[in-house]
Amino acid sequence: MNAPALPPSxxxxxxxxxxxxxPADLLHYAVLLLLxxxxxxxxxxxxxxxxxxxxxxxxxGLNFFFVPTLENYREVLFGDNFDRYLVNSLIVGVSAxxxxxxxxxxxxxxxxxLRFRGRRAIGYATLLLRTVPLAVLAVPVFMIWSQAGLANxxxxxxxxxxxxxxxxxxxxxxxxxxxxxxxxxEAAAIDGCGPVEVFWRVVLPLIRPGLAAAAIFTFRIAWNExxxxxxxxxxxxxxxxxxxxxxxxxxxxxxxxVMALGSLIxxxxxxxxxxxxxxxxxxxxxxxxxx
Amino acid sequence: MKTPRWVPWxxxxxxxxxxxxxxxxxxxxxxxLGFYDWSIGxxxxxxxxxxxxxxxxxxxxxxxxxxLWITLLFSFVCVTAEMVLGIALALALEDRPGRPxxxxxxxxxxxxxxxxxxxxxxxxxxxxxxxxxxxxLNALLGVVGAAPQAWLADEHLAFAAIVIADIWQWTPxxxxxxxxxxxxxxxxxxxxxxxxxxxxxxxxxKVKLPMVMNVIVVTLLMRLIDAFxxxxxxxxxxxxxxxxxxxxxxxxxxxxxxxxQQLGSAAAISVLLLAVVAGLSCLAxxxxxxxxxxxx
Numbered sequence: 260m261n262a263p264a265l266p267p268s269x270x271x272x273x274x275x276x277x278x279x280x281x282p283a284d285l286l287h288y289a290v291l292l293l294l295x296x297x298x299x300x301x302x303x304x305x306x307x308x309x310x311x312x313x314x315x316x317x318x319x320g321l322n323f324f325f326v327p328t329l330e331n332y333r334e335v336l337f338g339d340n341f342d343r344y345l346v347n348s349l350i351v352g353v354s355a356x357x358x359x360x361x362x363x364x365x366x367x368x369x370x371x372x373l374r375f376r377g378r379r380a381i382g383y384a385t386l387l388l389r390t391v392p393l394a395v396l397a398v399p400v401f402m403i404w405s406q407a408g409l410a411n412x413x414x415x416x417x418x419x420x421x422x423x424x425x426x427x428x429x430x431x432x433x434x435x436x437x438x439x440x441x442x443x444x445e446a447a448a449i450d451g452c453g454p455v456e457v458f459w460r461v462v463l464p465l466i467r468p469g470l471a472a473a474a475i476f477t478f479r480i481a482w483n484e485x486x487x488x489x490x491x492x493x494x495x496x497x498x499x500x501x502x503x504x505x506x507x508x509x510x511x512x513x514x515x516x517v518m519a520l521g522s523l524i525x526x527x528x529x530x531x532x533x534x535x536x537x538x539x540x541x542x543x544x545x546x547x548x549x550x
Numbered sequence: 551m552k553t554p555r556w557v558p559w560x561x562x563x564x565x566x567x568x569x570x571x572x573x574x575x576x577x578x579x580x581x582x583l584g585f586y587d588w589s590i591g592x593x594x595x596x597x598x599x600x601x602x603x604x605x606x607x608x609x610x611x612x613x614x615x616x617x618l619w620i621t622l623l624f625s626f627v628c629v630t631a632e633m634v635l636g637i638a639l640a641l642a643l644e645d646r647p648g649r650p651x652x653x654x655x656x657x658x659x660x661x662x663x664x665x666x667x668x669x670x671x672x673x674x675x676x677x678x679x680x681x682x683x684x685x686x687l688n689a690l691l692g693v694v695g696a697a698p699q700a701w702l703a704d705e706h707l708a709f710a711a712i713v714i715a716d717i718w719q720w721t722p723x724x725x726x727x728x729x730x731x732x733x734x735x736x737x738x739x740x741x742x743x744x745x746x747x748x749x750x751x752x753x754x755x756k757v758k759l760p761m762v763m764n765v766i767v768v769t770l771l772m773r774l775i776d777a778f779x780x781x782x783x784x785x786x787x788x789x790x791x792x793x794x795x796x797x798x799x800x801x802x803x804x805x806x807x808x809x810x811q812q813l814g815s816a817a818a819i820s821v822l823l824l825a826v827v828a829g830l831s832c833l834a835x836x837x838x839x840x841x842x843x844x845x846x
Contacts, residue, residue, distance in 0.1 A: 284651060287642075287643065287651060288651075288653075290639070290642060290643060291643060291653075291657045294639065294657070295657055295661070297718070298660055298661055298663055298664050298718075298722060299660055299663065301664075301675045301676070301679060301718065302663060302664070302667065302675065304675065304678065304679065304686060305671060305674065305675045305678070308678060362565040363565060365560075365561045365562070365564065366561060366562045366565035366566065368561055369558050369560075369561025369562040370561075370562060373553070373557070373558040375555070375558035375559075376555075381562060381566055384569075384574070385569065386831070387828065387831055387832075387835075388569055388573050388574065389831075390775050390779070390827050390828070390831040391573060391577060391824070391827070392778065392779040392781070392800055392820075392823055392824070392827055393779065393781060394779075394781050394799075394800035394801070394803045394804050394820070395580060395803070395820040395824050396573070396576050396577070396580075397804060397808075398580055398583070398807045398813055398816045398817055398820060399575075399576035399577070399579045399580040399583060399817065400572070400576045401807075401808075402579070402583070402594075402813065403575070403576060403579060406594070418568070418571075418572050419572050421568055421572070422568050422569050422571070422572030422573040423572075423573060425565050425568060425569050426569065426573075479666060482668070483667075483668035483669060483670065484669075484782075485668075485669070485670050485782060486781055486782055486785065486804065490808065500668055500670045503670050503674070504670055504786065507674070507677075507786055512677070514678060514681075514684065517674060518674065521668070521670065521671040521674045521675070522671075524668050524670065524671060525668060525671045528666045529663065529666065529667065531666070532659060532662060532663055532666045533659060536659035536662060537655070539662055539666070540662065540726055540730070543662070543665075543723065543726055543727070544726065544730040
C-alpha cells in the first residue's frame, strides 16, 4: 500500500519463509561472495591505507597485516581547519535535506491531489531538470551567485543543493503519495481535520519509507558533492569533500592522509546504507519498477 | 465547494520557485552566455555580444569533438558492460519464487555500497588502485609475474581505468533494478512456458527477458544519462589526462570555464552536452513516465 517498488524487500521482510538449504545453493553463495568481495574490497583498501604511513605503503601493497597508525587521522583531525569544514558539511547536508523534504512533500502532494493549470508543465519540467549535468550548472551558477552575493556562502550552496535534489524527491514522493487511499484523507477531513492536519496525521505516516529514501539520497548528494562546492566556496565555507579534493595535487598524493579524510567522508553514507538498505533500494528502483 | 485557483500554488509554488531560480534560470543563462564573450572577474557590462560566433567556433574546435568522442565511447563501453554484467548476474542470482535465500538482504546491502560512497572517495580509491608505485593492481600483476604498468600515464590504460571505476560503481545499480524487475514477473507464465516444453534458455530469453524489457530499456537510459553526466570521479582519477585522453565533455566544460577562464565557450559547449542529455531524457520519459495518472 505504501511503496511503489516493494517486490525484493517485501519478500525479504518475512522471516521464516526462507527456502531450506540445498547443495546447489553453494554455487549461488559462491557467486554472491565473489561479487560482494568485488564491491567491498576497494573500499576496504581505502580504510586500511588510511592506517598506513607513506613509508609502509611500499612494503604492504597486498598485505592487510601491518602495524596500524592513527597518525594520518591525527593530522587530518587537528590540522587544516578540519573542524570548520566538518561543521560546514553538516550545516549544508542537514539544512539542504530538511528544506528539500519539506518543499518536495508539499509539491508532490499538490501534484498528486490537485488538478490545476500548469500541473503537467511543472511535472515534466521537474523530470527534465533531474538530468541536467552538474557541469552545465557550474558555469552559470558561479556567475549568478557572484552577482547576487551568494558566492562563498553556505546559503548559496544549500539553495543549489535543494534545487538539484527537488526533482528526484518530488518524483519519488509522487509515487508514494499516489498510493495513499484518498478515502482516508476524506474521512479525516469529515472528522474535522484541516489540510495540514490531514497531511500530518494521515499522509505522512504512510509515506515514511519514501521520506527516508528521499532524505538519504538528498543528504548523500549534499554531503558528497564537491565540484559545485569547489566553485562556490572559499576557505571559510569549504565542505569536507572540497578539502579532500585539494589534497590531490599533480606533484603527488599523501595517500595515508587523503585516505583518512576520504574514509571519514565515506562513513556517514555507509552507516545510512546499513541502516536503511531497503529504503535505498526502493528509491533506486522507484519509477521504473512498479509494485 | 470549489477550491480557489491559488490553492495549488501554495503547495507547488515554493518548490517550483526554487527549481526555477537555481536550476532552470542558470540553464537558460548558460544558453544566453553562449552569445557573449566574457572572462571571469571582469564586470558583466564588459561582456561583448558575439552572436553565434562562440557556438560555431566551439563546433570547429577539434578538442570539443575529441571530448564528445571520448564521452560517447566512455558511455557506450561502460553502459554496455554494466548492462550485460548486471542482467547476467541478476538472472543467475534471482529469487526463487517467494522464497529468497538466507542472507540475500545482507549481500544486497554490500552491493549498493559503491553507489553510496562519495565520488571523491571513489576517485581516490581507484587512483590508488591504479597507482604505478603503490597500487594494488600492479601488485596483483606482480603476483602473476606480469610487468607493472603505469596505468594513469598511458592513454589507453587511463581510459580503461575510468571505465573500470565506473563499472565497479554502477553495475550493482543494473543488478538491483533487474532483481526488482524479475521479482515482478508472474511465475505462472514461466510455469506455463515450461509446461509447453520450453527449456531453461528459451524461458529466459523468449519469456522472462521480454517481460522485463521495459525496465531494461529504462535502466539503460538512466545509465546512459548518468554516464553523460559523470564528472567528479574522473576529475579525481585522471583530471582528463594523460593529455586529453580521458577528457569527457563535462570535464572539458569545467576546464574551459575554470582553468581557461572562457565562460562563453564553456557555456556554448554546455548547450551541446545539454542537448544530448535532454534528448535521452525525453526518450526515457516517453517510455516510463513516473507522473502517469494512475499506476495500473
